[in-house]
Amino acid sequence: MQHNDSMIRGMGLYSAEGVVDLMDVRSWEMPGDGHVQPKLLELKEQCTASPGAFVWVGLFEPTKSELEIMAEVFELPHLQVEDAGNDAQRPKIEAGPGSRSFVLVKVLDYIEKSSDVRTGQLAIFVGSWFAVTVRFGQIGDLRGIRARLEGSDELRSHGPLSVLYSVLDHVVDGYLVVTDEIAQDIEQVETEVFSGQPSENNANRIYRLKRENVEIRRAVAPLVPFAHSFVAESVSWLPGELLPYFRDIGEHVLRASDATESSDNLLMTMLMASTSLQDLQQNRDMRKISSWVAIAAVPTMIAGIYGMNFDNMPELHQAWGYPAILTFMGIACFSMYRAFKRSGWL
Numbered sequence: 620m621q622h623n624d625s626m627i628r629g630m631g632l633y634s635a636e637g638v639v640d641l642m643d644v645r646s647w648e649m650p651g652d653g654h655v656q657p658k659l660l661e662l663k664e665q666c667t668a669s670p671g672a673f674v675w676v677g678l679f680e681p682t683k684s685e686l687e688i689m690a691e692v693f694e695l696p697h698l699q700v701e702d703a704g705n706d707a708q709r710p711k712i713e714a715g716p717g718s719r720s721f722v723l724v725k726v727l728d729y730i731e732k733s734s735d736v737r738t739g740q741l742a743i744f745v746g747s748w749f750a751v752t753v754r755f756g757q758i759g760d761l762r763g764i765r766a767r768l769e770g771s772d773e774l775r776s777h778g779p780l781s782v783l784y785s786v787l788d789h790v791v792d793g794y795l796v797v798t799d800e801i802a803q804d805i806e807q808v809e810t811e812v813f814s815g816q817p818s819e820n821n822a823n824r825i826y827r828l829k830r831e832n833v834e835i836r837r838a839v840a841p842l843v844p845f846a847h848s849f850v851a852e853s854v855s856w857l858p859g860e861l862l863p864y865f866r867d868i869g870e871h872v873l874r875a876s877d878a879t880e881s882s883d884n885l886l887m888t889m890l891m892a893s894t895s896l897q898d899l900q901q902n903r904d905m906r907k908i909s910s911w912v913a914i915a916a917v918p919t920m921i922a923g924i925y926g927m928n929f930d931n932m933p934e935l936h937q938a939w940g941y942p943a944i945l946t947f948m949g950i951a952c953f954s955m956y957r958a959f960k961r962s963g964w965l
Contacts, residue, residue, distance in 0.1 A: 628754075629677035629765055632666060635776040638769045659692040666748050673779045675750045675768075677761055686753070693749055696721070703742035706755035710841040714856040718747045722783060724790050725838035726759035729800040736797055736831040738838065741790060743783050750782035764789050777861055784864050791868050794839055794875040801835065801882055804828055805889070812893050821893045829886045832879060839875045846872035910959040917955065918948040 631638050659676070666674045678689065683704060690700045699721045702708045713721045726739035739756025752761060764785045768774055774781040808824050848854050849869025852862040921944060925932070934940035959965045 627676060628679040629761060630662075630675065631765065631769075632662065632669070632672055632674050633768065633775050633781075634669060634672040635772055637772075638775075659688070663692065663748070671776075671778070673748050673750060673782075675752070675765075675779070675782050677752045677754070677765075679754050681753060689751060693744065693746060693751055695744055695751070699742075699744070703744070703753040706740045708740065708742075710838060712842070712845045718745070718779075718856070720745045720780075720783065720856060722787065724787065724842070726754075726756065726790055727793050727797045727835060727838055728758040729797045731800075734800075734804050734827070734831070736801070736834045738834055741786060743786055745779045745783050748779070750779040752782070752786065759790070761786065761789075777858070780857070780861055784861065784868070787868050788864075791871045791875065794835065795871060795878075797835060798875050798878040798882070801828065801832060802878065805882055805885055809885075809889055812889055822890065825886055825890045825893060829883065829890075832882050832886065835875070836879045836883070839872060839879055842872050843876050845869070846876070906964040910955075910964045914952050914955045914959070917951045921948055 662674050662676075666672050676689070678685070681689070681704070686700050686704050689695065690697065696715065699713065702711070702721075702723055708723055710724050711722070715721065720743075722743045722745075724741050724743075726741055728737040728739070729735075730737060737756070737758055739754065739758040741755075741759050742753040744751040744753075754761070764782075768781060768785055774785065777784070805828060808821060808828065812821050812825075846869035849862075849865040850873065852866055854862065854865065857865055925935070925944065934943065956965065
């Protein structure tokens with residue numbers, strides 16, 4: 620259920636048997652008037668009265684006071700609530716006492732037109748009877764995940780951790796999509812860099828791609844240690860039947876991390892190659908200019924000598940003097956041109 624004016628963008632009571640229709644969120648009052656907290660406590664009672672059931676509440680860019688309401692109802696740790704409300708937090712995974720856990724991840728999206736990477740943030744609180752998600756940014760819509768959960772009895776049978784798995788699986792798959800798109804952009808730039816006609820714009824494009832790759836690394840790198848634990852299936856706070864699910868997530872995180880590292884190394888190599896090719900092209904241009912200047916200097920020097928108009932220059936008074944000097948200029952210029960051509964300067 621959706622409501623555009625409330626912090627709550629989705630809510631449901633889930634169990635292995637199905638999804639229980641609780642109440643219409645659109646009928647709720649705004650958090651400031653005190654009606655939301657009693658209704659959330661009512662959900663808690665309904666949930667605890669149904670063994671194996673859990674509630675999932677999704678929040679979108681809540682205020683500090685709204686988060687405090689959630690913290691009180693779901694007994695969320697104060698420091699974790701502060702992290703969830705800060706959209707500049709570093710990704711992390713924390714396991715608390717009992718079956719509680721807190722996960723904060725960055726959500727990535729690739730913009731085809733500008734080749735930019737957009738970043739959002741998702742925080743997931745998981746307890747024995749609840750899952751609370753806090754989203755910042757216009758990307759990371761969870762409606763598809765809710766539909767997936769509602770359509771899978773097997774997933775719902777794992778309780779609130781099924782929300783954590785579904786969200787992480789969706790987010791990490793998004794990492795792979797973005798890294799693949801960046802890899803395609805890198806291939807295009809690589810083709811242009813080594814095309815034999817390097818452009819000054821290549822360095823700018825490489826720098827932009829490196830910047831976007833840094834965005835991906837900031838999202839993926841903090842999750843790598845946890846990914847290794849998932850792959851090794853050595854996570855004590857996860858039940859055994861869910862370990863294969865999270866192992867798949869860990870493998871995808873490591874794949875995204877490797878792709879990011881490879882892209883960064885390739886971009887650095889391309890930047891160095893692009894700079895070297897530009898320098899080489901400039902050297903070629905300078906050699907061509909220098910060659911033509913040297914060729915032009917020969918007739919200029921000869922013309923300068925005869926332009927001094929000394930009387931004691933016998934060839935000035937001979938009929939053959941003018942054609943002889945022109946012939947000499949032509950032979951000298953042609954000889955220098957051949958020499959520069961053989962040396963590769965022209």
